[in-house]
Amino acid sequence: MLPLSLLRTAQNHPMLVELKNGETYNGHLVSCDNWMNINLREVICTSRDGDKFWRMPECYIRGSTIKYLRIPDEVIDMVKEETQVKARGRSEINKGRGGQNMRSGRGGARGAFGNRGRPAPLARGGGNVGRNPQNKNKK
Amino acid sequence: MASKEGEKGKGSQSAGDNKEKRRKESILDLSKYLEKSIRVKFAGGREAAGILKGYDPLLNLVLDNTTEFLRDPDDPYKLLEDTRALGLVVCRGTSVVLICPMDGMEAIPNPFITQEG
Amino acid sequence: MASGLENYVNQTVSVITSDGRNFIGTLKGFDQTINIILDESHERVFSSSTGVAQVVLGLHIIRGDNIAVVGQIDESIDSRLDLGNIKAEPLGPIVH
Numbered sequence: 320m321l322p323l324s325l326l327r328t329a330q331n332h333p334m335l336v337e338l339k340n341g342e343t344y345n346g347h348l349v350s351c352d353n354w355m356n357i358n359l360r361e362v363i364c365t366s367r368d369g370d371k372f373w374r375m376p377e378c379y380i381r382g383s384t385i386k387y388l389r390i391p392d393e394v395i396d397m398v399k400e401e402t403q404v405k406a407r408g409r410s411e412i413n414k415g416r417g418g419q420n421m422r423s424g425r426g427g428a429r430g431a432f433g434n435r436g437r438p439a440p441l442a443r444g445g446g447n448v449g450r451n452p453q454n455k456n457k458k
Numbered sequence: 459m460a461s462k463e464g465e466k467g468k469g470s471q472s473a474g475d476n477k478e479k480r481r482k483e484s485i486l487d488l489s490k491y492l493e494k495s496i497r498v499k500f501a502g503g504r505e506a507a508g509i510l511k512g513y514d515p516l517l518n519l520v521l522d523n524t525t526e527f528l529r530d531p532d533d534p535y536k537l538l539e540d541t542r543a544l545g546l547v548v549c550r551g552t553s554v555v556l557i558c559p560m561d562g563m564e565a566i567p568n569p570f571i572t573q574e575g
Numbered sequence: 576m577a578s579g580l581e582n583y584v585n586q587t588v589s590v591i592t593s594d595g596r597n598f599i600g601t602l603k604g605f606d607q608t609i610n611i612i613l614d615e616s617h618e619r620v621f622s623s624s625t626g627v628a629q630v631v632l633g634l635h636i637i638r639g640d641n642i643a644v645v646g647q648i649d650e651s652i653d654s655r656l657d658l659g660n661i662k663a664e665p666l667g668p669i670v671h
Contacts (some may be wrong), residue, residue, distance in 0.1 A: 320604035322612050322636045338555070339641065340503065340535050350485040355610070355638065358485055362558070363569055367535050374566045378558035379486045381517075384501065386594070387637040395603060395614055395634055 335389040341367030355382025495560035503534035517551030591644040595666035609639030626659040
């Protein structure tokens with residue numbers, strides 16, 4: 320099971336997100352993308368030391384800044400069907416007109432990252448960005 | 459760019475293609491925040507608030523009447539009460555960590571106290 | 576995928592994250608960036624003054640960026656550990 324399939328399945332569920340900077344965000348997942356960027360609604364933000372709290376109606380979080388997400392236990396049982404449906408859809412694309420899709424994917428400026436196999440380089444690049452704050456944090 | 463992707467998507471109408479198209483679209487619609495005050499957090503710990511004047515798909519932002527929330531010099535993630543006015547600024551998208559509307563954002567007392575005992 | 580993690584799927588694993596925390600759980604999945612799904616997970620909190628505390632956490636997605644170590648747990652050995660009497664300094668975060 321892919322982590323991002325689980326995350327997609329967790330849409331509309333409550334979750335806790337801890338960022339690399341130590342802040343935590345409790346809210347309902349509205350949407351997510353292949354980079355793990357997420358939209359939350361009805362959010363409570365907790366400061367790194369757990370001493371300050373903010374309420375936010377909604378927020379957008381860049382995936383590369385996430386440390387981990389805590390997801391309700393029952394969500395894992397809801398994933399299976401969706402992955403199978405998705406896998407079937409993908410194989411149809413590959414058989415039917417995979418070549419065409421690949422080409423149009425590469426043609427678009429950001430298209431190369433739209434394909435499922437591709438997010439790795441970008442995600443890793445994002446990780447480097449995220450390391451800097453920890454570095455500063457450490458002195 | 460977005461419209462080009464859209465046209466390509468229309469050329470072939472299977473469900474799989476629609477899904478591909480949806481994935482390429484940003485999950486963040488910043489147009490709803492235009493001319494509104496938003497809070498932005500950056501990699502490294504800086505935080506600012508300003509009126510969103512413009513943006514691009516890479517999350518570069520133009521903010522007007524911007525205030526930066528100053529931080530403890532010993533702890534770049536600890537906010538102080540102080541702010542400083544920055545005026546009109548361009549925020550680099552790659553360093554944007556979080557965006558939320560200022561409208562409805564408020565500091566609150568610990569809401570978890572009952573659960574945690 | 577050639578990360579080697581496929582052999583650990585549905586096994587109990589110990590994950591050390593770059594902030595020095597230790598998560599134990601069942602590896603349910605992973606991807607090419609080593610984002611992982613840990614089910615029925617708990618955190619082991621080490622302390623030099625009291626025994627190891629186990630905090631039940633549940634279902635987790637841990638982002639690959641922060642993962643330092645994923646190791647398989649031998650449950651027969653692990654269950655013999657007397658965690659309540661193990662005292663150890665917590666790990667520090669990775670310093671870049």
